[in-house]
Amino acid sequence: MPWKITGHELQIERFRKASRCGRLASTFLFVGPAGIGKRTFAEQLAGALLCQRSTADTLDACGNCTACQLVAAGSHPDLYLIAKPIDKSMLPLELLIGDREHRMKSGLCYQMSLKPRMGQKKVAILDDADHLNAEGANALLKLLEEPPPGSVIVLISTHASRQLPTIRSRAQLVRFQPLTNQQLAQLIQDQGFAESAHQALAMARAGRGSIERSRQLCDEETQALRGALHDALVQEHWRAQDLVETVTSYVDAAGKDAPPRRQRLKNAIDFVVEFYRDQLHIACGCAVINQETRDEEIVPAGLSDFEYARCIDHSLRAFGHVDANANLPTLTEWWLNELSTAARPPRGA
Ligand SMILES: [Zn+2]
Secondary structure, three states, X not given: OOOOOOOOHHHHHHHHHHHHOOOOOOEEEEEOOOOOOXXXXXXXXXXXXXOOOOOOOOOOOOOOOHHHHXXXXXXXXXXXXXXXXXXXXXXXXXXXXXXXXXXXXXXXXXXHHOOOOOOOOEEEEEOOHHHOOXXXXXXXXXXXXXXXXXXXXEEEEOOHHHOOHHHHOOOEEEEOOOOOHHHHHHHHHHOOOOOOHHHHHHHHHHHOOOHHHHHHOOOHHHXXXXXXXXXXXXXXXXXXXXXXXXXXXXXXXXXXXHHHHHHHHHXXXXXXXXHHHHHHHHHOOOOOOOHHHOOOOOOOOOOOHHHHHHHHHHHHHHHHHHHOOOOHHHHHHHHHHHHHHHOOOOOOO
């Protein structure tokens, strides 16, 4: 049975080839932007490795055997998956080596030290490896230094540089690329997040290769903000204060909790970056309005490529400050005031 995943065909082929040649490594570090399918890929790989009918030549899960059914139900005894709890900032150490009362008697490292219960292999998937602290990474190192026979360990990260060199050197790096707009639009429609192909494509473009980002941007309020920002920025004269009010009311509608408020400001900045990136492509003569977006008319905003690049630069700097826990109202004002200056250079200067 073919892998049920959108995109990443090259990576599937790479694993199949390594398996055919009997050269499958025991530890992998999957890297690539969030929300592009790395964890789904890891789960599919686990399914193919644990399936009772899969062969090293095909590396395909049959989808019917007991192992496949247990993997699908999330209860295969030889598949161990851990991820950072949503309310924690780091991956808790107890998930790796057990809590204080059960040190090295539970957790991922302990589970992987046991013999497989059903077949010859055990698979561990460590999602959110970006959030390993030094203690967690050290605990994991012992496992990576001497992986038990038949074990496959997959660490999922956004970037190799987020991992300690000691972990990087013990894992085979597998890079994942963002999905194309067409792949993402299809996925968005298949999962019922868009009402039309046109809407799915717009969401896909905003998602920039990530289904997670696309989902974050799909609600009505967020799409209305996108429309409002694009409508304003295409005008020759727009007032920073007007956009400050628009963005602030969108951020305030998220309530008082900081994480959703920060996410909303990031959405707003993303939309502005998207707008100026498209404008820059047009100004440079690149075919941004390609086959995927031909029915979406992009009106040139009339700036030079240098000015567009400056607007993108300002916005990306603002984006970085959101993650650094800046005061959001101050940041919003600073960003949009800077942007209005960058977007309106002295004419004839
Ligand atoms: Zn099977």
